[in-house]
Amino acid sequence: MIKPGCLIIGLYNKNSYRIINLIGRGNIGEVYKIEDENGNIKALKISRDLISITKEYKVLSKLKYEKFIPNVFDLDDTILYNTIYHYIVIEYIEGKNLSYYIKHKINFHQIIFIANFLCDFLMYLSNKNLYYTDLKPENIILQKESCYIVDFGSVIESGESIKEFTPAYDRASWGMGKRAIDSGYMVFQIAMIMANLLLGKVYEPHKLSINYIRKEIKIKFPNSYYAIFKGLNGDYTIAQFKRDLLFKENFIFQQRLNYAMIISGLIFLILLNIALRG
């Protein structure tokens, strides 16, 4: 833990950053809000794990200037407490991550919006032959009009085995398929995040079965049941999942529109009746 106000100076690039505060702590290291020499606010991810930090820099620099991915500015080392640490400097993303929105529920339309965004995001990556294997609420930041994905340490290319994952969002931990990258693995992560958001809870494998979650969703959200049910199967394609999500969404909208028309029709008739009597 680095104290606020500390100055981090790069051993190679000699850039200096002032620590503002800690914003996150993960498996690999810590993330701080920082200020660079020109007063710009950025984020700094620091760790002793050379491989993980170097890999993340490589992936982020491949994806530079994409709107839902933070830009990366620097890769360097520093010495803290006589130990060598490695860090990257990335864009600071304002907003709360989805863990917050699991505790403080959000509406159904926003959940569909997020799921749709995640589908697009994963499809975009797979077009570049990259696969994000540690998709979880903590790594998704929701802003007013868009989402941001942070933490690219888990990204691998096709042909590689999965290195970083979180059991709650990992198909294999739930016994729903292999721990290997394919469309079904990706959709499982999204479906589980949707289930978390809908039910306001995070579920751990080895304690519950997937059917328990399905039942909960079926009782509480019968309309959105179908896509999530199939997503949690672990063998659904992203394109199909996306189509079913949006179809259901349109379906609900249509239903609401119908109700609205019936009610307004009734009101009109009542008013007409009153007018005619008067």
Next chain:
Amino acid sequence: MSMILKQIIVITDGKSNVGGNPADAARDVRKLGITVSAIGISDGDNLSYNEIVNIAKNGGGTYDITTIDKLGYSMTMVTQKTMNKTLQDKVNLELKNILGKDLNELNPFIRIQIVDYIEKLSEDIFLKCIILIDVSQSMKNKLENAKSSVLELLKSIKERKGKNEIAIIAFPGEGYKHTDIISDFTSNLLELERNLKKLKTSGNTPTTFAIKEAAEFFEKNLEGVKYIL
């Protein structure tokens, strides 16, 4: 790739109570080119945190403290991290010979390519892993979870390109033995599952003897290979 990566992973929920310090055994075993890692299960109250850390430190491996329901995840991560660490150490040694500098002393941007190389190695290398599992009385209610965790580990590493083999050794063994070989090296899930049925609890916690005997098992196994050739 003809290189074989040899790992021992010690899984315990207590502390060694016969046969000296397990961290010393780990240091000796490391000299044979075998890394020793350790996972502590913190569900009970007699886990020695220091012992876990020191086994991993002296054994050149990594460690994790976890609960029994997360053991499968922990084993997967420890195996992988240890693999990366061992390869990183090997590459460092080579770099030191060639450039007089190790990975930490190179410019971060030059590291990118070397990290790629390490990643590729860790994908292709032949991984041989002994799971050294504590079956003393306190593990009684945890054994079923431990069995499924071992299976989870094999399923997980089977997704790599390279060959994988897992052996299971339990400590203490039956009668007066320090260890029992539950399963010889295998990459067959069904075989491993069948062998795991033999796992049951008994006696004390001879971690030190167990580490030594696991290393001997590696040696025996390699002699066997020579004999066949």
